[in-house]
Amino acid sequence: MNRTCAISLLFVPLLLACSSPRDGDNPGSGLDPAGSGGAGSSGVAGGSGNAPASSGGGGNALNVGSNSGPDAGEVMNECARQTFQLSRQPAEILLLLDRSGSMKEKPSGSSGSDSKWDLVVPAVNEVVTATNASISWGLKAFPEGEGKECIADSVTSAVPVTIAPDHAAAVTAQVMALTPEGNGTPTGAAVDAAVNYLKSLTDPNPKFILLATDGEPSCGSTSGGSTNARTYAVQAVADAASAGIKTVVVGVATTKSSATQALNDMAIAGQMPQDSTDPSAPKYYLASTKDELVRALTQITGQVSNCVFDLTSKPPDPSNIAVEVDGQRAPQDTTHSNGWDYIGSDYSQVEVFGTWCESIKAATANSVNFVLGCPGEVIQ
Numbered sequence: 001m002n003r004t005c006a007i008s009l010l011f012v013p014l015l016l017a018c019s020s021p022r023d024g025d026n027p028g029s030g031l032d033p034a035g036s037g038g039a040g041s042s043g044v045a046g047g048s049g050n051a052p053a054s055s056g057g058g059g060n061a062l063n064v065g066s067n068s069g070p071d072a073g074e075v076m077n078e079c080a081r082q083t084f085q086l087s088r089q090p091a092e093i094l095l096l097l098d099r100s101g102s103m104k105e106k107p108s109g110s111s112g113s114d115s116k117w118d119l120v121v122p123a124v125n126e127v128v129t130a131t132n133a134s135i136s137w138g139l140k141a142f143p144e145g146e147g148k149e150c151i152a153d154s155v156t157s158a159v160p161v162t163i164a165p166d167h168a169a170a171v172t173a174q175v176m177a178l179t180p181e182g183n184g185t186p187t188g189a190a191v192d193a194a195v196n197y198l199k200s201l202t203d204p205n206p207k208f209i210l211l212a213t214d215g216e217p218s219c220g221s222t223s224g225g226s227t228n229a230r231t232y233a234v235q236a237v238a239d240a241a242s243a244g245i246k247t248v249v250v251g252v253a254t255t256k257s258s259a260t261q262a263l264n265d266m267a268i269a270g271q272m273p274q275d276s277t278d279p280s281a282p283k284y285y286l287a288s289t290k291d292e293l294v295r296a297l298t299q300i301t302g303q304v305s306n307c308v309f310d311l312t313s314k315p316p317d318p319s320n321i322a323v324e325v326d327g328q329r330a331p332q333d334t335t336h337s338n339g340w341d342y343i344g345s346d347y348s349q350v351e352v353f354g355t356w357c358e359s360i361k362a363a364t365a366n367s368v369n370f371v372l373g374c375p376g377e378v379i380q
Helices: 116-130 168-177 187-199 229-242 257-269 290-304 354-362
Strands: 004-009 013-019 082-087 091-098 135-142 161-164 207-213 246-252 285-287 308-310 321-325 328-330 340-343 349-352 367-372
Touching: 091 116, 091 161, 091 187, 091 290, 116 168, 116 246, 116 290, 135 168, 135 187, 161 168, 187 207, 187 229, 207 229, 207 290, 229 246, 229 257, 246 257, 246 290, 285 290, 321 349, 321 354, 349 354
Parallel strands: 091 135, 091 207, 207 246, 246 285
Antiparallel strands: 004 013, 082 367, 135 161, 308 349, 321 328, 321 367, 340 349
């Protein structure tokens, strides 16, 4: 008996459905003609298993080939090629913005009249707006209010702009409404609050903190204390990284040696230090002008706006998978420079790199086609 099987997928494999030819059907026709099903159904015209499937009422039901042979209908776990599209998981970034009073000062050595705050606001707004399609943004500023330095309520659990897709306008509006009038720099407490918020998000998208500050922390882990402020902040960033939330540190016109060391320590603890062949170069991203800040933020967002895809099941043959971008086959590249490769050893995630990733990020569909072949099968 010949049977035709199709996997109906809506970004993830949902159903393995097999049907026998009905009385009166042409032998080998298998499923109903394409488009005849209800919502989310798939159809195959003829018995070849190669015709594109169409969905009867929305969704992304795609044809994945067929099984045939004497035992195809009886052995439900027999390998079948899977072909489907997955949506890229956009990076989620919580911008942690220092609004302490020192941000009103001019950068050291500057001949202009712009303050550090004057540099930050347009640069942040420019980069957030430009990356709106590929990054889900949120915002929390610190310290909150204009009260006494290092008091308990200078950092609360509030996140004025929560992370969500297409949130650039909300972030930039909030940034424009802020003023650099905060008292003290409770960096450690702000990072802790950011981590607690990010942990509350249940989606699988990668999450980051982008810390933009002009100096070293001034508030420790106890109210009114400052002696352990740096230790507290570095530990908070390290704890965030241990929880899977990396921190990128941007120093806004930071030149004081003690502040430089503090930001270096946080950048290293956050596991996103600036890459440089110069061992004396700062590990954080130093920006003393608006253009430098824009370049730093652009470089950062290029790193975290990744092309990571979850596979909902282990491929039948991990060595036999095709990744297609705009109809072109990307090569597997274990050097992670220009192609694709698995993340980890369980074959549950794939990351696309280089020009292939850039094409995906630029595409309006924001998707990539995967073909998971069976052992011994040649994927055409």
